[in-house]
Amino acid sequence: MDATQIAATSQTPMSRQAAEYVERKGIGHPDTVCDSVMESIAVALSGAYLETAGRVLHFNVDKGLLVAGQTEPKFGGGKVLAPMRLFVGDRATDTFEGKKLPVGDIVEAAAEHWLQTHLRHVKPDVHLDIQNELRPGSAELVGIFDRDKITANDTSVGVGFAPLSETEHLVLSAEHFLNSKSFKHDFPETGEDVKVMGARYGRKLHLTVAIAFIDQFIWEEETYLHRKAAVKESLLSYLRSKLHDLDAVEVVVNALDDPSRGQDGLYLTVLGTSAESGDGGQVGRGNRVNGLISLSRPMTLEAAAGKNPVSHVGKIYNLLAHQTADRIYHSSDAIEEVYVWLCSRIGQPLDNPWSTSIQLALSAGATLGDVQHEVNDIVNQELSGISQFTKRLTQGELSVC
Template sequence: MQSVRMEVVPSGTAMQTQFEYVERKGIGHPDTICDGVMEAMAVALAQEYVRTAGRVLHFNVDKGLLVAGQTDPRFGGGRVLEPMRLYVGDRATRAFDGTIIPVGDVIEQAAREWLQTHLPRVDPAKHLIVIDELQPGSAELAAIYAQSTITANDTSVGVGYAPLSETERLVLEAEQFLNSTQVKAELPAIGEDIKVMGVRRDRSLALTVAMALVDAHVASETAYFDCKQQAGELLQDFLSSKMAELDAVEVEINTLDRRGAGAEGVYLTVLGTSAENADSGQVGRGNRVNGLITPCRPMSLEAAAGKNPVSHVGKIYNVLAFHIAQRIVDQVEPVDAASVWLCSRIGYPVDRPWSVTVQVALPPDADAAEIEPLVARVVDERLDHLADLTDQLITQGIPTPATSAT
């Protein structure tokens, strides 16, 4: 049985605080592109290793840099001048028992498929160059994968919590609403690069949205501002219908825009992402595994995307911590909120963390002594079934946060 330390905090949600800051980088943001592509590479490599060796071998592709390209956006349609460049670094096993593993081909195909799926205007053959800088790993770390019991390849902390606050939920849903097929059908000029920053003061929420518009669907400056206004109205109505505890929500979009400055004074793109021209991206600078950046909550700075799905606790424990926190809230009454910290020690079995701490929010009359074994039981159950999670990470990657926005 795993030793679990439980701490109790007063019952209530994040609404008890006077402020919150929450950020969401959408699917077309350069940092999110990096995370998504690297995670797709990790899934593809893991599956290639299973086909070749019968098991996942040593690799990590969590060091990536997306260098922005060059474009010439214009009302009515511009052009791409230089492609984006994706540098892929860290470690990968390129041979097993004399069989060469085509790592370069695998990661490049994974990158192209991810871009085709998520960024419809990007032609990977024309608009992206993949630079493979993956090197063989150390013998000590590579040996982990030949053991009957997989051990942690790092000493690291994973953190998760549940449930989302209303501010967090609305920030997440705001981006996914603007990127939904419903909104894109009505406003096809909206690109995929959408970033939402939410600031709550008491019971009022203000959102600042950066939203790329695609020049081929924007005939003029007037058309640009019309589209921006329509998007703001749609989002305002959507968020107002989703509020429960909040009293007011305010939306501002593309606040850097300057009327009268033409294409140079607005957020206009050719491909729908700032990575084409304005902004580079890097793995780990974006959303955590729950799809949000939450500086008012416990967070890990680990870049989960691209890490090995069977041994790298920087991925496994961050996903698992959110799962455990949600399971505690769902199954252990009267807990109404939970935060979970899982800490590994390199060389120890992945399914037996070095340290586990759970913080639960309980009403004043709750008996913590009765709650603690129930919480420990949830932790044990999830650790005992850790293989289910690692299998999911091998075949599907890090789960995408679900919302009611699409």
């Protein structure tokens, strides 16, 4: 194909469109747990391969399923009846030069460490069963890693955009605030399972927030309702301080609550996540690589979490597309919004995509000629630095959810 395609668009930037829909699944949501655990396994495997072989070997652990357990929440503290179960699937090299590699131990240790670090009330050795279903890869795909220059192991498209709209910033900030250390200090009864859905109509943002409450801190219905109201007011105060172009924000917390049903009508949990009983999780069903599900934007269906960081374009190109878009946006005041598409062809060098397309929304009076040369330079710089970029992915420096 031809070189990078750069085009101007007449599309109205997202922040000025009439409506916008954005979702964020928090760190304790089952889908985010699944993504995060599988990515932590990928980082651990990469480190083990580097230590053993001096390079990252073939693996992809992007097929994960978290099966909900069973709990019995009640005011003052309930109990866990059955543990959650995590299925870890797809492919991983388990031998090198005749030496068996402890893939199973690496998987278990990485998963347990992530859970211990991020979910305060989950004890992995008690509350989670791990079923490792990783198998060695196909000879053709494994062979990619024996080449002098690793090539793309899939034909896929990565897409990124910049800047985030105010709605996107607020949705992301809302979940980060609700799961911050300071908030948990003030509201220890709230769990890590947080989901924020934002719907903006014109200049007003409406947020529906689901947040798990931990039963051991809730002694009666009145306590729950009082603390839920306090959570709402705290979040509203925080978000109002961050409003810029929007006029107002409205928040509804735990919309499914029905106090007439007693404790069964409230969002009570034992461990702080719906994965304990109410909802399972799966890799790829949650946030995209920028931490959001921006339903009004172009969006990939690739599951980046757990993919190989040095060969799988489903991870590399999606993250690189966002990084490239951000650089392009900040390169000129003439650019109001930018979208970047990177399309790979299996077997082609990572620094030479099959197709690259850039779409720019320009400010009044600006022309494509004003920015085209610099945009093209940025794209070339990002692609030429892809080895350093994949190194950062290998070390887990970049979040994928």
